[in-house]
Amino acid sequence: MIQLTEQQENVIQHRTGHARVMAVAGSGKTTTLVHRVLHLLAQGANPRRILVLMYNKAAREDFARKLRLSAADSSMGGHPLPDVRTFHSIGHKLCQSLQRWGVLPGRQLIQEGWPYEKLVREAIHRSLSDASDQLQRKALDKDYLEAFLQFTERVKADLIRPDDQFQRLNLPDDQIYFIDAFGHLEEIMAAQGVMTFSDLIYRPVMAVIAQPELKTRISDHMDHIIVDEYQDINPIQQYLLTLLSGSRASVMVVGDVDQCIYEWRGARPEFMLSQFSAEFSPCQSYSLNYSFRYGHALSLCANHVISHNRQRDNQLCLSVDTHAPTDIRVLKDIGDLTACFSQSDDFQSAEVSAVLVRSWSLSVPVQLHFLREGIPFRLMQQSQFVFNQPMINQFLTYFRLVCQPVNQPVSSDWLVPCLSFPPLFLSNREQQNVVSYVQQQGIDPDAICDRLNLKPYGKKRLKKRLNFILHLSRLSPDQPAGPLVIDILKETDAWEMIDKAAATREQSEEKKKTLQALAAYIRQQRCNISQFLAMIDEQQQSGGSLVNRRGVTISTVHGAKGLEWDRVVLAGLAEGHFPCYQNLADFSLKDEESERRLFYVALTRAKKQLLLLTDNGLNDDSKKKRSRFLGEMQLQASYSVADLLYKEHAAQSSVEGVKPERTGHSVQVERPELIQQYLTFFNSAIDVTAIANPVAVRTSYRKPGTGVAEVPYRIGDQLVHKAFGEGVLLEISAEQSNRITVEFKNGDKKVLLADRAPLDWLN
Ligand SMILES: Nc1ncnc2c1ncn2[C@@H]1O[C@H](COP(=O)(O)OP(=O)(O)OP(=O)(O)O)[C@@H](O)[C@H]1O
Numbered sequence: 001m002i003q004l005t006e007q008q009e010n011v012i013q014h015r016t017g018h019a020r021v022m023a024v025a026g027s028g029k030t031t032t033l034v035h036r037v038l039h040l041l042a043q044g045a046n047p048r049r050i051l052v053l054m055y056n057k058a059a060r061e062d063f064a065r066k067l068r069l070s071a072a073d074s075s076m077g078g079h080p081l082p083d084v085r086t087f088h089s090i091g092h093k094l095c096q097s098l099q100r101w102g103v104l105p106g107r108q109l110i111q112e113g114w115p116y117e118k119l120v121r122e123a124i125h126r127s128l129s130d131a132s133d134q135l136q137r138k139a140l141d142k143d144y145l146e147a148f149l150q151f152t153e154r155v156k157a158d159l160i161r162p163d164d165q166f167q168r169l170n171l172p173d174d175q176i177y178f179i180d181a182f183g184h185l186e187e188i189m190a191a192q193g194v195m196t197f198s199d200l201i202y203r204p205v206m207a208v209i210a211q212p213e214l215k216t217r218i219s220d221h222m223d224h225i226i227v228d229e230y231q232d233i234n235p236i237q238q239y240l241l242t243l244l245s246g247s248r249a250s251v252m253v254v255g256d257v258d259q260c261i262y263e264w265r266g267a268r269p270e271f272m273l274s275q276f277s278a279e280f281s282p283c284q285s286y287s288l289n290y291s292f293r294y295g296h297a298l299s300l301c302a303n304h305v306i307s308h309n310r311q312r313d314n315q316l317c318l319s320v321d322t323h324a325p326t327d328i329r330v331l332k333d334i335g336d337l338t339a340c341f342s343q344s345d346d347f348q349s350a351e352v353s354a355v356l357v358r359s360w361s362l363s364v365p366v367q368l369h370f371l372r373e374g375i376p377f378r379l380m381q382q383s384q385f386v387f388n389q390p391m392i393n394q395f396l397t398y399f400r401l402v403c404q405p406v407n408q409p410v411s412s413d414w415l416v417p418c419l420s421f422p423p424l425f426l427s428n429r430e431q432q433n434v435v436s437y438v439q440q441q442g443i444d445p446d447a448i449c450d451r452l453n454l455k456p457y458g459k460k461r462l463k464k465r466l467n468f469i470l471h472l473s474r475l476s477p478d479q480p481a482g483p484l485v486i487d488i489l490k491e492t493d494a495w496e497m498i499d500k501a502a503a504t505r506e507q508s509e510e511k512k513k514t515l516q517a518l519a520a521y522i523r524q525q526r527c528n529i530s531q532f533l534a535m536i537d538e539q540q541q542s543g544g545s546l547v548n549r550r551g552v553t554i555s556t557v558h559g560a561k562g563l564e565w566d567r568v569v570l571a572g573l574a575e576g577h578f579p580c581y582q583n584l585a586d587f588s589l590k591d592e593e594s595e596r597r598l599f600y601v602a603l604t605r606a607k608k609q610l611l612l613l614t615d616n617g618l619n620d621d622s623k624k625k626r627s628r629f630l631g632e633m634q635l636q637a638s639y640s641v642a643d644l645l646y647k648e649h650a651a652q653s654s655v656e657g658v659k660p661e662r663t664g665h666s667v668q669v670e671r672p673e674l675i676q677q678y679l680t681f682f683n684s685a686i687d688v689t690a691i692a693n694p695v696a697v698r699t700s701y702r703k704p705g706t707g708v709a710e711v712p713y714r715i716g717d718q719l720v721h722k723a724f725g726e727g728v729l730l731e732i733s734a735e736q737s738n739r740i741t742v743e744f745k746n747g748d749k750k751v752l753l754a755d756r757a758p759l760d761w762l763n
Contacts, residue, residue: 002028002031004031004032004035005028005290007286007287007288007289007290008028008031008032008035008288010286011032011036011252011286011288012032012035012036012039013039014036014252014284014286016250017250017282017283017284018250018251018252018276018277018280018281018282018283018284019250019251019252019253019283019284019285019286020230020252020253020272020276020277020283020284020285020286021252021253021254021255021285021286021287021288022255022256022257022272022285022286022287022288022289022313022315023254023255023256023287023288023289024256024258024288024289024290024291024315024317024318024604025256025259025291025293025302025317025601025604025605026291026292026293026294026564026604027288027289027290027291027292028288028292029228029254029288030062030063030066030228031066032254032288033052033063033226033228033254034063034066034067034070035070036226036252037050037052037067037081037082037226038067038070038071038074038076040224041071041076041079041081041082042075042076045223045224046223047079047080047081047082048080048082048083049082049221049222049223049224050082050083050222050223050224050225050226051082051083051085051090051222051224051225051226051244051249052067052082052083052084052085052225052226052228053085053086053087053090053225053226053227053228053241054084054085054086054228054229055086055087055228055229055232055561055562056086057086059086059228059229059562060084060085060086060089063084063228064081064084067081067084068081087201087237087240088197088200088201089200090240090244091200091201091202091203091204091205091240092200094204094218095107095200095203095204097217097218098203098204098207098214101217103207103211103214104203104204104207105193106193107189107190107193107194107195107199107203108193108194108195109194109195109196109197109200110189110194110195110196112196112197116196117145119185119188119189119192119194120145120148120149120181120185121140121145122184122188123181123182123184123185123188124139124140124145124148124177124181124184125140126180126181126184127177127180127181127184128177128181131177133427134425135174137425137427138174138425139177141501141503143501143502143503143504143507144175144503146503146507147175147178147503147504147507148175148178148181150264151165151166151169151171151175151178151182152182152185152198153198153265154169154264154265154266155182156198156199156201156202156236157198157234157235157236157265157266158234158235158236158266159205159209159235159236159239162178162179162182162183163179166178166179175503201236201237201240202236204240205236205239205240205243208243215243215246218243218244219243219244219245219246219247219248220246220247220248220249221244222244222245222248222249223248223249223250224249224250224251224252225241225244225245225249225250225251225252226251226252226253226254227241227251227252227253227254227255228254228255229254229255229561229562230253230254230255230271230272230276231255231256231257231259231260231267231269231271231272232255232259232260232261232262232265232267232561233253233267233271233272234262234265234266234267235266236266238271238275242279245280251280253272253276254288255272256315257269257272257273257311257312257313257315258306258309258312258315258317258597258600259561259597259600259601259604260272260597261557261558261561261594261597261598261601262558263594269311269312269597270311273311273312273313287315289315289316289317289318290318290319290320291317291318291319291320291323291604292320292323293323293564293604293606293607294319294323294326294604294606294607294610295319295323295324295325295326295642296319296323296325296638296641296642296645296646297325297326297328297635297638297639297641297642297643298319298326298328298603298604298606298610298638299317299318299319299678300634300637300638300641300642300675300678301328301603301633301634301635301638302317302600302603302604302633303316303317303674303678304632304633304634304637304638304671304674305596305599305600305603305629305632305633306596306597306600307671307674308596308632309593309596309597310589310593311593316677316678316681317604318678318681318682321649321682324608325642325643325646326606326607326608326609326610327608327609327610328609328610328611328612328635328638328639329609329610329611329612330611330612330613330614330630330635331569331611331612331613331614331615332613332614332615333615334365334366334369334571334613334615334617335369336613337366337369337370337375337569337611337613338369338373338375340567340569340611341353341370341373341375341552342373342375351565352565352566352567353552353553353565353566353567353568353569354552354553354554354555354560354563354565354567354568354569354605355377355552355553355554355555355568355569355570355571356555356556356557356560356568356569356570356571356602356605357554357555357556357557357570357571357572357578358556358557358572358577358578358580358595358598359510359513359556359577359580360381360384360510360514360556361509361510361511361513361514361517362513362517362571362572362577362578362616362617363379363384363554363556363571364386364513364514364517364518364521364617365517365520365521365571365572365615365616365617365618366554366569366571366617367379367385367386367554368386368517368518368521368539368617369617370551370552371386371539371542372539374542375551375552376550376551376552377551377552377553377554378550378551378552378553378554379553379554379555380553380554380555380556380559381559384554386518387539387540389514390421391421391511391514391515392514392518393417394417394418394420394421395421395488395515395518396533396536397414397417397418398418398472398484398488398492399481399484399529399532399533399536400414400533401414401418401469401472401473402472402473402475402476402477402479402484402529403477403529403530403533404473406474409438409439409442410438410443410469410473412435412438412439415434415435415438415469416431416435418465418469419431419434419435419465422492422493422494422497422498422501423497423498423500423501424458424461424462424465424497425458425500425501426458426462430452430454433451433452434448434452434462434466437451443466443469443470443473445462445463445466445467445470446463448462448466449462449463449466461493464491464493465491465492468491468492475529477528477529477530477533478528478529478530479528479529480526480527480528480529481522481523481525481527481528481529481531481532482522482523482525482526484529485519485522485523486519486523489515489519494515495512498511498512498515505582509582513577513618516618517617517618520617520618521617553565557598557599557601557602558598560601560602560605561601563605564605564606564607565605565606565607566606566607566608566609567606567608567609567610567611568602568605568606568609568610568611569611569612569613570599570602570603570610570611570612570613571613571615571617572613572615572616572617573612573613573614573616573626573627573629573630574614574615574616574625574626574627575625575626575627575628577616577627578595578598578599578627578629579591579592579595579596579599579627579628579629580595581595596629596632599627599629603633612630614626614627614630626761631761634669634670634671636714636716636717636718637667637669637670637671637675637716640667640669640716641667641669641675641678641679641686641688644665644667644686645679645682645684645686647665648665648682648684648685648686649682665685665686665687666686666687666688666689667686667687667688667689668689668690668691668715669688669689669690669691670690670691670714672688672689672690675688676688691714691715691732713729713732713740713754714729715729715730715731715732716728716729717729717761718761718762719742719759719760719761719762720759720760720761720762721742721744721752721757721758721759722758722759723758724742724744724748724750725744725745725746726744726745726762727742727743727744727745727750728742728743729741729742730742730743730749732754738753738754738755739751739752739753739754740752740754742759
């Protein structure tokens with residue numbers, strides 16, 4: 001039986017009225033909320049008037065199961081239990097009621113995929129009936145369709161008009177048709193009597209907005225509403241919550257502002273920070289800030305990072321004293337993962353280990369590495385398997401062309417992918433004409449281009465591509481594969497064409513990173529073209545068996561929300577990748593805070609071990625610096641303080657009831673105020689002082705808009721010197737603060753001039 005903490009008890013025993021619970025990762029929210037519900041029932045609350053809202057189906061099922069089990073273990077065994085739902089399931093129930101009342105006509109829920117895509121295409125077609133062929137074709141491209149679908153979701157989530165949303169999202173002019181297409185899509189779905197998943201909430205809410213008198217029939221049925229993961233609520237869900245609670249229900253919301261990561265779905269930190277208490281006033285605030293998930297070093301690292309955000313509550317994340325230390329390491333090379341995962345089979349199972357990435361493209365180097373090393377893995381999204389991606393297979397077709405038997409006409413199986421990727425923007429008919437011509441006459445770039453009615457630029461591009469295909473068909477498969485990658489990228493104008501075809505910058509960056517990762521991998525193999533293809537074919541096949549088995553989970557950070565693993569690897573921790581940005585000049589403070597929250601969520605998934613991989617797998621380390629978040633973690637200081645805390649705790653536990661005395665433990669840190677605040681919670685006597693005079697020196701690290709920045713050296717920094725190699729900064733001279741003492745790996749200690757020595761940070 002768990003001994004609930006005082007903080008948990010406070011939430012459970014909350015008397016009445018609205019409440020906001022700020023709960024850090026792993027603080028036992030589910031346990032607390034389950035006990036809260038049991039407490040309400042024990043107090044005589046009517047279970048039919050209690051509603052628990054969870055963020056997705058899995059969380060709902062998990063909560064309902066834990067509630068049943070805990071009820072059975074308590075005096076509530078056999079007592080009816082309240083409804084546990086998601087916002088969508090409540091929306092669904094409302095749709096049914098509104099249908100019964102004759103307010104809304106019944107509609108079939110349509111599955112995502114082809115049936116829905118057909119309607120979307122029709123809507124776009126209607127909105128572009130007068131537009132050029134080229135624009136119509138572009139609008140029906142996969143990337144543009146995806147961008148339009150995202151737009152419709154945001155219109156519904158934010159409850160604003162499509163034209164306002166268009167402005168708010170600052171979409172490009174060539175997507176202006178989104179506004180009309182939204183209206184057409186709504187009409188088409190109404191005419192066909194179908195609706196999407198998001199309509200489960202959108203339709204009833206819009207009905208109430210249109211007929212406010214409906215509110216009285218919907219509100220005030222509940223006495224208590226409990227909402228989990230409130231930090232990711234969006235405006236339409238907030239509207240629904242207000243509607244359901246009316247003036248009767250006491251609403252308790254639980255969440256962590258620092259984990260607000262669904263802004264692209266309309267979530268905003270303001271909801272939890274200020275809006276809730278403004279709308280549901282008076283409101284009592286509670287904290288659950290002891291985590292049962294990880295040890296002190298990880299808590300301290302997490303606090304250090306997130307303290308750089310301004311839009312937050314300054315809540316500290318604390319580890320319970322009894323938690324074993326969490327091991328945190330920085331890995332510099334993707335190859336280092338092999339040793340980590342082959343050491344112990346235990347770490348290979350899905351529940352135990354996870355590799356988390358900022359975006360799927362960063363998983364490509366990890367997947368390829370695991371395939372090569374035979375490490376089984378499973379992907380949270382199966383479609384993200386590297387060899388399931390059409391673009392990768394299209395790219396590999398260029399290699400297959402080289403390996404086809406000499407003197408044979410180029411097969412259309414290979415020609416079509418090479419004409420489609422990187423895109424040449426040919427229509428289906430134009431592409432078909434090229435293929436038929438090649439099949440009849442062979443590849444004759446001039447003749448083919450003369451026969452097609454293309455604009456001069458299109459003609460030039462097609463000719464270039466055909467010449468390249470011709471060149472490849474004559475190349476020997478014994479040539480090395482590495483240089484061919486560079487040729488393909490150059491001769492097909494890959495980066496430019498990917499940029500041209502993408503509907504959003506994010507899409508084009510994702511594609512480019514995926515391709516870069518594959519290119520880097522091919523170049524590392526140092527084999528010839530036929531050997532490379534044989535290896536890829538084998539990996540494609542073995543991939544089937546490696547990928548579907550229980551193996552290391554690979555997920556994006558977004559997909560890891562609410563989950564935890566013994567071992568977590570954060571891969572691709574390089575500037576531009578995580579934090580993710582295309583152009584530093586456009587990377588706003590708000591974007592940075594949002595990326596930092598994502599990093600915070602990623603860190604706090606680990607229980608026993610956290611591995612931080614700075615290799616982005618793209619072989620462009622010269623351009624990409626390690627992620628700023630790694631520096632912000634203050635790993636060295638966090639470790640030192642955690643270590644002292646464990647020692648102090650061990651000493652205290654051996655002499656029970658004795659107040660800690662000055663143990664003589666002291667530590668010099670960069671952020672003494674933060675560490676001191678943390679230590680206060682543990683009644684610690686560790687002496688914390690600020691590092692004396694951190695030395696500011698010129699480095700190649702650039703801060704936004706400042707050119708070459710002054711970045712301070714700190715004691716404990718891991719450095720690398722051009723001539724002496726790796727070392728640790730031991731001392732900063734008190735008198736002459738540009739003199740630093742560095743101890744190198746061979747044991748030599750050297751006093752160096754901080755602003756002159758050819759030094760850089762390691763990792
Ligand atoms: N008071 C407690 N003492 C010891 N362990 C606890 C306590 N409360 C919760 N735990 C443990 O902490 C872990 C996480 O708890 P729980 O499953 O309730 O939280 P969660 O809701 O899944 O996590 P999170 O807080 O990240 O949402 C569980 O293993 C649980 O048994």
